[in-house]
Amino acid sequence: xxxxxxxxxxxxxxxxxxxxxxxxxxxxxxxxxxxxxxxxxxxxxxxxxxxxxxxxxxxxxxxxxxxxxxxxxxxxxxxxxxxxxxxxxxxxxxxxxxxxxxxxxxxxxxxxxxxxxxxxxxxxxxxxxxxxxxxxxxxxxxxxxxxxxxxxxxxxxxxxxxxxxxxxxxxxxxxxxxxxxxxxx
Numbered sequence: 001x002x003x004x005x006x007x008x009x010x011x012x013x014x015x016x017x018x019x020x021x022x023x024x025x026x027x028x029x030x031x032x033x034x035x036x037x038x039x040x041x042x043x044x045x046x047x048x049x050x051x052x053x054x055x056x057x058x059x060x061x062x063x064x065x066x067x068x069x070x071x072x073x074x075x076x077x078x079x080x081x082x083x084x085x086x087x088x089x090x091x092x093x094x095x096x097x098x099x100x101x102x103x104x105x106x107x108x109x110x111x112x113x114x115x116x117x118x119x120x121x122x123x124x125x126x127x128x129x130x131x132x133x134x135x136x137x138x139x140x141x142x143x144x145x146x147x148x149x150x151x152x153x154x155x156x157x158x159x160x161x162x163x164x165x166x167x168x169x170x171x172x173x174x175x176x177x178x179x180x181x182x183x184x185x
Contacts, residue, residue, distance in 0.1 A: 039098040040158040046149060047098060047162065050169075051091045052106035053113060054084050057142050060135065067123065067131035076179050080139060081121045083172050090165050098159075102119075113145025140180035143173045 061084065064077030071143075110116060115138050123134045146169060153166035 017060070030165050037070070038159050039094075039162065040156075042096055042156040043094075043152060043159040043162045044100060044155060045164065046153040047091055047094050047169065048100060048104050049106045049111075049149060050146070051088065051095060052109065052112075052116075053090045054140065055107070056117075057084055059117075060123055060138055061113050063120070063131070064135060067127050067137065069128040070132055073087055073132050073135060076139075076176075077135070079175060086170075087165070087169060088138065094159075094162055097161075111145075113142045115142060125177045137183055138148065138182050140177065140182065143177050143180065147173045147177075 052156070058081075061077050061081040064074050068074050069075070108117075119134065119138055123131055123138070126134055150166040150169045150173070156162055157163045157166065
């Protein structure tokens with residue numbers, strides 16, 4: 001190639017290579033974070049179950065402001081909601097760190113302590129003392145089951161952050177339980 005045509009071709013080639021590194025070029029997204037192998041089976045199941053349980057509790061907690069006539073019930077609903085929101089935030093972070101699938105196999109699964117959509121419908125139709133009774137029974141069952149599940153995690157789990165959250169959840173739930181005395185039959 002004659003020297004005169006080589007120089008312009010070289011300039012075009014260099015300009016093209018430089019453009020590939022310009023900020024206007026679309027960035028290649030980083031690969032997704034690899035799931036941590038420090039999560040055992042108990043840790044993973046505990047995270048998923050608690051996310052499902054806490055998400056299903058949320059609609060019942062939200063009803064208390066309108067359905068209850070008792071300021072004490074409204075206050076405790078707010079306290080439980082604060083704990084629930086904080087726990088869900090941490091559980092979702094652990095969910096992501098563990099590389100768990102988006103579809104939660106425990107969502108909507110009837111189990112002890114799970115507030116079902118049918119219960120929420122029944123509570124939404126109730127007012128005053130009738131709502132308060134449903135609310136207290138359901139939240140107590142949720143807290144009781146949460147303590148049992150968290151104790152299982154502390155003994156059989158292996159991931160340190162998950163076990164630490166379970167310890168805190170035991171403490172939080174045990175401090176709330178006295179506000180929900182068992183129903184007298």
